[in-house]
Amino acid sequence: MPHKTMIKAFTLIELLVVIAIISILASILFPVFARAREQARKSACLSNLKQIGLAVMMYVQDYDETYPVAYLATPSSDSMSGYSASYWFNTLQPYTKNRQVWFCPTAGRIMVSDTSGYQQYSGGYGYNACGTGAIGSSNTAHWNGFGQSVDEATGTIKCTPNGNAVNMAAVTSPSETILITDPASNGTEYTTLYFYSGSDISYWPQLHGGPVGPFYGKQSDNAYKTTEAYLHPSGGGNYLFADGHVKYMTVSYAYSHKELTKVDKDKNS
Numbered sequence: 001m002p003h004k005t006m007i008k009a010f011t012l013i014e015l016l017v018v019i020a021i022i023s024i025l026a027s028i029l030f031p032v033f034a035r036a037r038e039q040a041r042k043s044a045c046l047s048n049l050k051q052i053g054l055a056v057m058m059y060v061q062d063y064d065e066t067y068p069v070a071y072l073a074t075p076s077s078d079s080m081s082g083y084s085a086s087y088w089f090n091t092l093q094p095y096t097k098n099r100q101v102w103f104c105p106t107a108g109r110i111m112v113s114d115t116s117g118y119q120q121y122s123g124g125y126g127y128n129a130c131g132t133g134a135i136g137s138s139n140t141a142h143w144n145g146f147g148q149s150v151d152e153a154t155g156t157i158k159c160t161p162n163g164n165a166v167n168m169a170a171v172t173s174p175s176e177t178i179l180i181t182d183p184a185s186n187g188t189e190y191t192t193l194y195f196y197s198g199s200d201i202s203y204w205p206q207l208h209g210g211p212v213g214p215f216y217g218k219q220s221d222n223a224y225k226t227t228e229a230y231l232h233p234s235g236g237g238n239y240l241f242a243d244g245h246v247k248y249m250t251v252s253y254a255y256s257h258k259e260l261t262k263v264d265k266d267k268n269s
Contacts, residue, residue: 069147124183126195182237210235
């Protein structure tokens with residue numbers, strides 16, 4: 001009599017046990033993978049800032065140890081052809097020669113505004129334009145950062161200690177002075193270009209481990225105060241300092257140390 005081959009199969013109970021084990025492992029491992037992925041993005045952003053810092057150091061050596069201003073406007077009285085306004089990242093682009101360093105993987109490509117399209121170079125990295133100075137509509141309260149404008153024709157004042165582009169010798173503590181930061185998450189248009197340490201914690205980078213965006217928007221006054229960056233500040237960001245080194249700081253620590261934004265630590269703000 002021929003021997004019948006017995007086909008062994010999983011029982012329903014065994015399948016359910018296996019599925020339960022896989023689900024438990026997934027619930028444990030997926031957050032670990034997500035944290036590892038974000039850690040890699042954080043490291044990539046830090047590396048980008050390090051390369052931008054090298055570009056700054058090359059720039060200051062070429063220009064008599066003077067840092068670039070945040071925005072160089074063209075005086076209307078100047079008739080020189082080919083002379084146009086330039087942002088800080090346009091100034092540094094010839095030294096980086098790599099557009100990828102201007103985009104933090106966590107933030108991705110950032111739009112300047114609803115109508116202006118994608119940011120071409122800064123990628124949301126913010127230049128310390130005004131230090132701890134207030135943002136005044138009369139353009140008279142901008143000071144002690146690394147400069148916003150040099151438009152002499154309109155009388156716009158730069159955000160610097162004395163109204164001139166900042167020289168290395170004028171930075172009293174370069175290792176403790178913020179120059180460029182990761183993108184902020186407060187939803188205001190100008191933080192895709194500049195870093196305003198400003199009036200509240202939402203102006204400070206939080207995208208690593210905290211709120212990620214919105215990064216721009218034509219919002220009414222104080223509308224950003226409805227964002228997660230304002231309501232539930234957490235996480236932190238990478239900071240490039242005036243001496244070229246880069247480090248990560250939590251948003252709570254950075255916000256409680258606003259003196260890090262001041263070029264001249266001895267000047268009141």
